[in-house]
Amino acid sequence: MQIQPKIIKDFKKALSSEGLRFTEQRLQVLEDILSSDSHRDCNEIFQSIKIKGHQVSIPTIYRTLDVLVDYGFIRKLDIGDGAVKYEKKLGHPRHDHMICIESGKIIEFIDERIEQVQDEIASNNDYEIVGRVHQLFVKPKKK
Amino acid sequence: MQIQPKIIKDFKKALSSEGLRFTEQRLQVLEDILSSDSHRDCNEIFQSIKIKGHQVSIPTIYRTLDVLVDYGFIRKLDIGDGAVKYEKKLGHPRHDHMICIESGKIIEFIDERIEQVQDEIASNNDYEIVGRVHQLFVKPKKK
DNA sequence: ATTATTGCAAATCCTTTGCAGTACC
DNA sequence: GGTACTGCAAAGGATTTGCAATAAT
Numbered sequence: 001m002q003i004q005p006k007i008i009k010d011f012k013k014a015l016s017s018e019g020l021r022f023t024e025q026r027l028q029v030l031e032d033i034l035s036s037d038s039h040r041d042c043n044e045i046f047q048s049i050k051i052k053g054h055q056v057s058i059p060t061i062y063r064t065l066d067v068l069v070d071y072g073f074i075r076k077l078d079i080g081d082g083a084v085k086y087e088k089k090l091g092h093p094r095h096d097h098m099i100c101i102e103s104g105k106i107i108e109f110i111d112e113r114i115e116q117v118q119d120e121i122a123s124n125n126d127y128e129i130v131g132r133v134h135q136l137f138v139k140p141k142k143k
Numbered sequence: 144m145q146i147q148p149k150i151i152k153d154f155k156k157a158l159s160s161e162g163l164r165f166t167e168q169r170l171q172v173l174e175d176i177l178s179s180d181s182h183r184d185c186n187e188i189f190q191s192i193k194i195k196g197h198q199v200s201i202p203t204i205y206r207t208l209d210v211l212v213d214y215g216f217i218r219k220l221d222i223g224d225g226a227v228k229y230e231k232k233l234g235h236p237r238h239d240h241m242i243c244i245e246s247g248k249i250i251e252f253i254d255e256r257i258e259q260v261q262d263e264i265a266s267n268n269d270y271e272i273v274g275r276v277h278q279l280f281v282k283p284k285k286k
Numbered sequence: 287a288t289t290a291t292t293g294c295a296a297a298t299c300c301t302t303t304g305c306a307g308t309a310c311c
Numbered sequence: 312g313g314t315a316c317t318g319c320a321a322a323g324g325a326t327t328t329g330c331a332a333t334a335a336t
Binding site: 107128 | 241250254260268272274278284
């Protein structure tokens with residue numbers, strides 16, 4: 001599960017463009033998120049890094065998450081019940097989430113019709129959309 | 144801004160049906176929310192009650208909010224940035240929210256087409272919807 | 287009288303901050 | 312060498328909990 005050298009290069013470039021520094025900790029956090037397909041919070045990322053035998057403190061993870069969101073490497077999700085999670089963004093286009101309240105399973109979906117209506121509604125009110133939060137909480141259908 | 148006697152009667156009935164008690168504090172919280180059209184958090188409700196010359200402690204407000212949500216008198220909103228707000232539900236049908244990131248203004252909207260697509264998506268995955276979180280973060284459109 | 291409810295203080299949980307030491311450019 | 316970064320411990324803010332006193336049924 002190695003991440004591409006190009007991504008690391010891009011990351012270094014993004015950091016240096018703002019006078020930020022490339023550190024082992026920031027790399028650990030980036031690698032950990034990019035090599036996972038799940039939606040995780042700070043503590044889960046912390047545990048995951050620790051299991052690999054590395055160590056990054058919680059405050060540093062929070063600080064790094066902010067940087068990674070700002071530079072578009074990851075996405076911050078507010079799952080609706082107060083939980084904040086992060087997911088990779090690179091090679092992972094925008095989508096909404098359907099969350100099963102029984103199993104906790106999260107299904108990603110996207111629907112062009114919804115996007116269009118959203119844009120139309122915002123536009124009708126003289127606004128433009130800068131962010132969307134759209135989650136469906138579901139349970140298995142009874143036959 | 145007096146709330147209807149019928150609502151208080153319904154509230155008493157709902158409470159007693161579960162062995163819960165009708166108290167001055169619970170009534171204060173219910174009245175305060177039903178007589179407001181805004182989306183507010185616990186502290187705002189606390190302040191509002193205090194200004195009227197009444198007093199309900201923060202823990203009691205939280206406990207009451209849970210009860211009111213359970214009985215369908217109010218709705219709990221997760222506005223996306225970690226903020227949790229409450230709004231009245233009675234006489235106030237389901238809707239989504241458009242939040243201006245510049246002014247903080249919240250506009251309510253509902254669109255039948257979106258509802259239908261949501262139901263279709265859930266159904267296609269053998270789920271049924273039990274809850275929806277749908278917020279658009281917007282900013283004024285530039286001419 | 288019984289037992290749910292209240293308010294207080296303290297405890298949680300999650301996230302952020304101040305700061306001294308460390309590492310990157 | 313100068314300054315951003317890290318980790319620690321402590322601070323914050325929002326929400327919850329234990330408990331003794333109080334009030335509703």
